[in-house]
Amino acid sequence: MPNQIKVDLGVTVLPDDHKIWKLFGGEGYKFLKIMLESKLAFIDVRNLDELGPDPAKWDKGKLLEHVSIDRWRRQVASTGVETARHVSPTDKLNMTLVEGLLLSARRGDIIAIPHPGTDGYVTIAQLTSKPGEIKTVVAQDGRRNYTYVGRRFKHLGTLNKRDLPFEFVERLQTPIAFFDTGNSGREDVYQAAYGSYIYDGVNFAKYRTKKEVYTSRDNRTVSTWMEFVDVAANPDALSFAKLKTKSNSITDLIDLANLDELDRSDLSININSPGEIVMKAIASSPLVGLAIYPMAAGGVPYAQALKAEVTMSAVGDASTKECKAQVGQEVRDVIEALGAEKWQSACEIAVRAANETTLKTDSSLKE
Structure with a gap:
């Protein structure tokens, strides 16, 4: 095993x-x-x-x-x-x-x-x-x-x-x-302090790239990954796309998904060197993306990815127990719903994003 x-x-x-x-x-x-x-x-x-x-x-x-x-x-x-x-x-x-x-x-x-x-x-x-x-x-x-x-x-x-x-x-x-500064500037401060975080029921995931010249091809690769995360983390959209195509192509999957605009993450993009892309959503898709990206980019086999667990940290009296359990189960559900062949296709997208666009996150694998 x-x-x-x-x-x-x-x-x-x-x-x-x-x-x-x-x-x-x-x-x-x-x-x-x-x-x-x-x-x-x-x-x-x-x-x-x-x-x-x-x-x-x-x-x-x-x-x-x-x-x-x-x-x-x-x-x-x-x-x-x-x-x-x-x-x-x-x-x-x-x-x-x-x-x-x-x-x-x-x-x-x-x-x-x-x-x-x-x-x-x-x-x-x-x-x-x-x-x-x-x-x-x-x-x-x-x-x-x-x-x-x-x-x-x-x-x-x-x-x-x-x-x-x-x-x-x-x-x-x-x-x-x-004095207490209130809410003005809160997202900017939290992104500088924590990168990826959860506050007031909203999830934020930060991706970074250090590529000197960020091309249209790079943008397409990164955009494909971000949209894939939103589709994969939405059970209805993923099921709908799987019914519409037998293809294992991730681009076919996201093109055919019936994902409502309201179910898509907000993206904040600043492509300099270094550049940042921040996914923001009430839905858990930003967190699911942080979980599957290092596994996919690292070529973790399907059977092993199916059993993955997630960890996160907390500040003050905030609790991680419920969130860890929920996100961990959603990640396993996503990978199972994709199946081995589509998981391999997702790995190929992530590897390309990591190698060609230098896309990175603060998430990491631990055995």
Whole structure:
């Protein structure tokens, strides 16, 4: 009996309430470099470690006083005038920002860290520590060093502001240090962070090509694969096409399939070098495609492909159990419905896509 194949889809399942936060690197981006080097997200309030090791136990009154005194000392140092100190609306806002980063943002949430300039970069990172789990870093501000309290993150990707929606960039340019960015730019950020993912009931599969010259023949090969995935993952369309032709040709199959436009995946295509093609659908076809592509391109025999299982990862409290079982069964159903000869034809298309167009995904085979 052949070894069982496992396909890691390279897909990340995100919770429906997953958030993307903007984090500012301080006035004049003065802390951007140390944030990225230390992989620590922090708000520009000095020496918060004096309040204790657990932010959840900080007294709110003492926290507000600490924030207010820190702001007042900076003001005096800047102006040279020692005015009377009182708690200001800015102090209350800054306290809210500190609590938001240290206590409200959850492990697995995304932070978008803008770099200088309207056409600069945005670092996309993911919080790796639980709320309340803090670390410190010493950073220079002016002529002195201070301790800053923050949370650990890992780098996931980088985007150019020119490639992002105007509304999202405008939000990133605001001087507020930390806030939930909402839905604007979400797909761009997730594609940079995860590539292929599931969010709010929608499935996204990213394919990549590094071919220097992308020809009309390449486009036909890739388009054939994408359309085949939509047809194969739709039982009614596949059955209809099989009734209409005895041919094992994949192009004949997709030409004869009675697939409604509403059942087709949305395609987002950016053919540069490197180029990207993203399949997006409520239906599971993008995930099915990620599962069968490495098997077909790798020439996995029909009998072995029939027994394939799939794996994926999750962020936060999102679960993969139900999705893994459903997609795994759909993949096996698709391969069985194709039969050995049509599976071989699908392998030929995938091999051509991989070799001639350099089409790749983050999905991979594991025995």
